[in-house]
Amino acid sequence: MNKGTHFIGQPMYGQLINLLDRSKIMRFSRENDGERYVKYFDAWQHLVVMLYAVIKRFDSLREIVDSMFPEARKLAHLGIDMMPRRSTLSDANSRRSEKVFESTYHDLYATGKDVLSSDSRRRQVPKWLNRLQIIDSTTITLFSNLIFKGVGRHPKTGRKKGGIKVHANIHANEAVPSDIRFTSAATNDSFMLCPSNYSAGDILALDRAYINYAKFEGLTSNGVVYVTKMKKSIVYQTEKDTMYMDGNGQMVLREQCVVFTKHVSGGEDIRHHARIITYVDLKKNKTRLVSLLTNDMEMDAEEIIEIYRKRWLIELLFKQLKQNFPLRYFYGESANAIKIQIWVTLIANLLLMVIQKRIRRSWSFSGLATMVRIMLMYYVNCYTFFEEPEKDWAKILQDAEPPPSEPSLFD
Numbered sequence: 001m002n003k004g005t006h007f008i009g010q011p012m013y014g015q016l017i018n019l020l021d022r023s024k025i026m027r028f029s030r031e032n033d034g035e036r037y038v039k040y041f042d043a044w045q046h047l048v049v050m051l052y053a054v055i056k057r058f059d060s061l062r063e064i065v066d067s068m069f070p071e072a073r074k075l076a077h078l079g080i081d082m083m084p085r086r087s088t089l090s091d092a093n094s095r096r097s098e099k100v101f102e103s104t105y106h107d108l109y110a111t112g113k114d115v116l117s118s119d120s121r122r123r124q125v126p127k128w129l130n131r132l133q134i135i136d137s138t139t140i141t142l143f144s145n146l147i148f149k150g151v152g153r154h155p156k157t158g159r160k161k162g163g164i165k166v167h168a169n170i171h172a173n174e175a176v177p178s179d180i181r182f183t184s185a186a187t188n189d190s191f192m193l194c195p196s197n198y199s200a201g202d203i204l205a206l207d208r209a210y211i212n213y214a215k216f217e218g219l220t221s222n223g224v225v226y227v228t229k230m231k232k233s234i235v236y237q238t239e240k241d242t243m244y245m246d247g248n249g250q251m252v253l254r255e256q257c258v259v260f261t262k263h264v265s266g267g268e269d270i271r272h273h274a275r276i277i278t279y280v281d282l283k284k285n286k287t288r289l290v291s292l293l294t295n296d297m298e299m300d301a302e303e304i305i306e307i308y309r310k311r312w313l314i315e316l317l318f319k320q321l322k323q324n325f326p327l328r329y330f331y332g333e334s335a336n337a338i339k340i341q342i343w344v345t346l347i348a349n350l351l352l353m354v355i356q357k358r359i360r361r362s363w364s365f366s367g368l369a370t371m372v373r374i375m376l377m378y379y380v381n382c383y384t385f386f387e388e389p390e391k392d393w394a395k396i397l398q399d400a401e402p403p404p405s406e407p408s409l410f411d
Contacts, residue, residue, distance in 0.1 A: 011078075012375050012378055021111075029042070045079060048075075049068070050340065054341070060331070061090060113174060132172035133171055139164070142330075142338070167192045176350055177346065189209040193210045199223075203227070225294065227293075236259060241254070252279070253278070256275065274293055320365055324349075325349065
């Protein structure tokens, strides 16, 4: 029987988890006491079940467990020796350290970063793109304020919801997090900016929440360029001010060389030299002035503006994670269970990004994630299918026998 041109001997899910190293995952688990008192449900099985749940976008433990029984034979070939009960999965999420999944993510990132950073489809990429890194955070709303301290209050009830804040650092040419930190929603973002984490020649695009003169001075000393948005309340001294006008006498661009002074009690004052670039931004038929702050004194102003616009890449990443994976409902109520689910979501996102980069055909991430979700347990070669998804259909039409001709009235 013809099984189609995309047929392969293992489900698409098996091809995904083949990108993971089982021996390393078990080593990470043993190093973090993840296998202590465990008889059956080891770290590998835990990760495979959680990845299955996250990719399928299940909202509860019951959905996860019940959906696995029809796929028992296929999952057995992927290393699932037992069908876990809800209590087993709940206990594993509560007890096995989230550090196991953190280490798995970083190992997978180190393995796949060369694939992520290479894309032959791009044309005329700016020279600075490979040096650009972006820092930002996103808040995931939780059901309770007892686990992670929330921020803000409901305008009607006055109740404060809990929230976990995910802080991420990404390379612009990779579009996946290279460094991740979890805090409560009430934590200020600026702790994530550490000058020692960056090397000379790096470029950082930041939101204005990260403005810190001492850290900016440290970045400048290390030869790192930063670009961020100005705060209105900042006080500075102007050393040079140049304004560029169009033919109608309206401002197009303004460049200022300024000095910020930070008084430090019991120490020497911090004097930070920087450059402010103000430009006219046209958006949705509205005109507004945007002021950017940078320590680069030589780069063209248009390049500085384009660097800051690339900061939107990290916002697209957060949107991608929240729209394609289950981050509204959690499989456990403990801080450890919540972190595990977020780490597994990041692992699933990274796996799909690697698949997307390996395919020559252009797919949107949401389209690819939807197709993987539908065909996760199908015996289909994911690479050949996503290259030519219509190939089997075209072959069926070609091989189909032509319909018999209708009899003529003269026969």
